[in-house]
Amino acid sequence: MKRSTFLTSLLAFALVTACDKKSDSSSAGNSSDGKKLTIALLPKSKGNQYFATVEKGARAAAAELGVELIYDGPTNTDPAKQNEIVEGWVNYGVNVIAAACENREGISGALKAAQEKGIKIVTYDSDTTPDARSFFVNQATAQGIGETLMDTAAKLCGEEGEFAIITATLTAANMTEWRKNIEARLAAKYPKMKLVTTKPCDDQKDKAQAEATNILNAYPNLKCIMAICSPAVPGAAEAVKQAGKAGVVKVLGLGLPSENRQYVKDGVTQAVILWKVEDLGYLTIQAAVAAAKGTLKTGDKTFTSGKLGAMEIQDTDIILGKPFVFTKENIDQFQF
Amino acid sequence: MKRYFRELSVAAALALLLLVLALVAPSFFSPQPLLSRLTAQTPSLVVAVGMALVIICRQIDISVGSQFGVCAVVAGLLAAAGLPLPVVLFTSIGSGMVMGALNGWLVAGLGLPSIVVTLATMVTWQEALRLFQQGKFVNLPPGTQWFGLRQLGGQTALICAALVLLALAAWAMKNLAAGRFIYAVGTDAEAARLAGINPRRTTLGAFTLLGALTGLAAVMNVVQSPQVQPTCGAGLELKVIAACVVGGVAVNGGRGNLWGVFAGLLLLAMINPALTSLHVEAHWEKAIQGLVILLAVVADGLRTRRSRR
Numbered sequence: 001m002k003r004s005t006f007l008t009s010l011l012a013f014a015l016v017t018a019c020d021k022k023s024d025s026s027s028a029g030n031s032s033d034g035k036k037l038t039i040a041l042l043p044k045s046k047g048n049q050y051f052a053t054v055e056k057g058a059r060a061a062a063a064e065l066g067v068e069l070i071y072d073g074p075t076n077t078d079p080a081k082q083n084e085i086v087e088g089w090v091n092y093g094v095n096v097i098a099a100a101c102e103n104r105e106g107i108s109g110a111l112k113a114a115q116e117k118g119i120k121i122v123t124y125d126s127d128t129t130p131d132a133r134s135f136f137v138n139q140a141t142a143q144g145i146g147e148t149l150m151d152t153a154a155k156l157c158g159e160e161g162e163f164a165i166i167t168a169t170l171t172a173a174n175m176t177e178w179r180k181n182i183e184a185r186l187a188a189k190y191p192k193m194k195l196v197t198t199k200p201c202d203d204q205k206d207k208a209q210a211e212a213t214n215i216l217n218a219y220p221n222l223k224c225i226m227a228i229c230s231p232a233v234p235g236a237a238e239a240v241k242q243a244g245k246a247g248v249v250k251v252l253g254l255g256l257p258s259e260n261r262q263y264v265k266d267g268v269t270q271a272v273i274l275w276k277v278e279d280l281g282y283l284t285i286q287a288a289v290a291a292a293k294g295t296l297k298t299g300d301k302t303f304t305s306g307k308l309g310a311m312e313i314q315d316t317d318i319i320l321g322k323p324f325v326f327t328k329e330n331i332d333q334f335q336f
Numbered sequence: 337m338k339r340y341f342r343e344l345s346v347a348a349a350l351a352l353l354l355l356v357l358a359l360v361a362p363s364f365f366s367p368q369p370l371l372s373r374l375t376a377q378t379p380s381l382v383v384a385v386g387m388a389l390v391i392i393c394r395q396i397d398i399s400v401g402s403q404f405g406v407c408a409v410v411a412g413l414l415a416a417a418g419l420p421l422p423v424v425l426f427t428s429i430g431s432g433m434v435m436g437a438l439n440g441w442l443v444a445g446l447g448l449p450s451i452v453v454t455l456a457t458m459v460t461w462q463e464a465l466r467l468f469q470q471g472k473f474v475n476l477p478p479g480t481q482w483f484g485l486r487q488l489g490g491q492t493a494l495i496c497a498a499l500v501l502l503a504l505a506a507w508a509m510k511n512l513a514a515g516r517f518i519y520a521v522g523t524d525a526e527a528a529r530l531a532g533i534n535p536r537r538t539t540l541g542a543f544t545l546l547g548a549l550t551g552l553a554a555v556m557n558v559v560q561s562p563q564v565q566p567t568c569g570a571g572l573e574l575k576v577i578a579a580c581v582v583g584g585v586a587v588n589g590g591r592g593n594l595w596g597v598f599a600g601l602l603l604l605a606m607i608n609p610a611l612t613s614l615h616v617e618a619h620w621e622k623a624i625q626g627l628v629i630l631l632a633v634v635a636d637g638l639r640t641r642r643s644r645r
Contacts, residue, residue: 048470076467170618199618205565206557210376214612217369218361231565234473238561242372242487259473262562 036068039288040089041281042082042099043073044126049258050277051100053336054125057281058098064306065289070094079103086110090117096288099133100125108132120291124284130316134291134298137284138317139275142174145254146181148323150190152271153226156250160192161223164215166236166253168203168229178228196222201232208235209242216243227253233272237263257326257334264331272326277336280320283308287318342584342635343596349628350603353610361613369609375491375560377605378498379404379553381598384576384583385505386546388597391580393542394522394589395443395450400550400576402461403435404569407554409465412474412564421483429551435461436547440540458573465566474564481562494556501549506594518542522589578625579604582632586640604628 041058043051055071062069070089074081079102087110089097097119101107104127111121111132124137153163165182167175179198186193196219201208212225216239225240227233233253237260240249251263252271263269286305290296296303302310303318312319326334357364364370383400390397411428415421435457442453482490509515517538520528525535558564583600585592604625611621 045470049472076470197612197615197618199612202571204567204570205561205563206376206568209561210373210608211612213369213372214609217363217366217609218613218615220363234561234563239372243368259563262475
């Protein structure tokens with residue numbers, strides 16, 4: 001088993017290098033002539049709707065800027081495969097690699113090796129170590145997510161009443177960070193609202209539904225359930241629906257429009273929050289091209305990116321902006 | 337009375353828990369949440385029945401969670417393709433049977449240890465499913481949820497189906513030859529063989545039946561909501577094995593009662609909602625569940641020591 005994967009990758013590597021030999025002269029010629037830049041875009045996994053949407057935005061930016069875009073990644077999330085693909089691109093001679101990193105430390109070696117060959121590295125969605133890339137296109141800061149969640153919940157509840165949180169686990173680093181920001185916003189702006197309980201769902205829709213049923217039962221005055229991991233949003237919605245409390249107890253959360261569309265249309269879930277995934281792809285390619293051309297430099301405070309306008313830069317993070325709120329009115333425009 | 341001491345003590349613990357709730361948080365017994373909670377447990381109950389047979393047979397199957405996920409996605413995709421419910425149901429049961437029979441063949445036919453075999457199939461099915469589905473939910477057409485019935489009708493149907501199945505299986509374990517075979521093989525396979533029972537065929541049968549029940553349970557889960565999460569079986573094996581152990585099924589085979597498993601499952605399943613109703617912090621939930629399982633295992637250990645003397 002292990003041996004055959006090794007052989008397959010060896011074979012794949014041989015094929016890639018064989019192809020390189022042929023294209024070497026032409027691609028090198030391209031970049032030195034200052035003609036077409038080649039940008040390689042690496043998703044965490046290829047068949048995933050989320051990254052397919054990133055690719056769509058990236059293609060739009062590439063067409064606008066007149067650059068070549070290569071999109072490739074593991075079929076399944078696989079950090080080792082990401083490294084192989086990066087190494088293949090280094091041999092091929094691309095100008096910029098834009099990567100969503102599955103393993104923060106695991107990929108940094110391969111990216112640094114690419115940097116040494118003069119290839120610019122930009123990361124998006126999930127960062128590597130800062131020394132292995134020039135910029136990180138950050139889709140949302142923990143503060144942005146926490147504040148948008150809390151503000152939306154407050155709006156849905158009329159800024160008063162009890163609410164509960166369903167999270168993936170009580171220890172997950174990113175969610176702990178979001179919860180801190182939610183609680184800070186709550187303390188600062190909404191004195192009449194009260195967080196009654198926080199329950200984990202282990203990233204399971206069915207467990208989230210069970211927990212939401214329990215919460216609805218134990219806290220009869222509850223006005224809103226906030227689900228901060230994506231399977232928990234439809235899970236909480238199903239519980240509210242089964243309890244016959246659709247519209248009475250509001251549901252909101254971080255999730256994908258495609259997993260929540262029916263509940264949103266039926267008025268069970270009021271708001272689904274996520275960044276505009278297509279814009280993430282667009283901004284990533286804009287930043288990648290600007291970094292290659294030298295118009296985007298370390299120390300810049302803003303970055304003007306095509307149709308998105310001026311984006312804030314914090315240190316070396318280019319911030320996509322506040323997350324987007326999907327509602328009944330706009331959810332049908334988004335397919336991911 | 338003494339013979340069913342273990343089962344009765346689990347039932348007593350469950351009764352005590354419910355009594356505390358009735359006094360402290362009577363709203364726990366309002367009909368809707370109770371019905372939703374019980375319905376949500378029906379798939380686990382069906383799998384636990386099959387798991388009890390396999391454990392009584394002195395084997396174990398930790399791949400049921402993965403089998404459950406595969407069957408649920410198969411059922412979901414067929415339903416989404418517009419196929420009628422009986423087709424969906426039988427394909428799911430069939431898929432489960434095939435996966436269960438494979439485990440059974442590897443264990444009984446090749447004589448491999450069941451923990452290793454099912455660990456391997458667990459990972460295989462789980463990764464194959466992840467590769468195939470990429471974590472994407474399957475959205476079901478309207479009319480799939482609750483078999484197209486109203487919510488109350490669907491919930492009642494699922495609960496009745498699970499209870500009828502439990503009663504039938506409990507009856508069969510006591511009164512049918514096949515049921516007695518399972519106890520005999522689990523107690524002493526060699527003695528069973530000398531008595532004219534085929535231990536291999538019995539073991540294969542137990543695994544296959546567990547697979548079929550897992551396929552059935554997957555459909556019972558799928559019809560409870562309008563979408564299927566591909567990882568819906570994650571952790572199911574632990575839950576049903578725990579229900580068996582707490583319910584008095586001996587881990588080293590030969591002993592166990594399905595009504596005890598029923599009580600064990602209910603006890604474990606009610607701990608979570610009970611703690612929420614008592615406004616206890618979420619951090620304690622898993623620790624308390626672990627403690628209940630530990631108590632059951634210790635009780636079993638003491639009993640075996642006493643009987644050896």
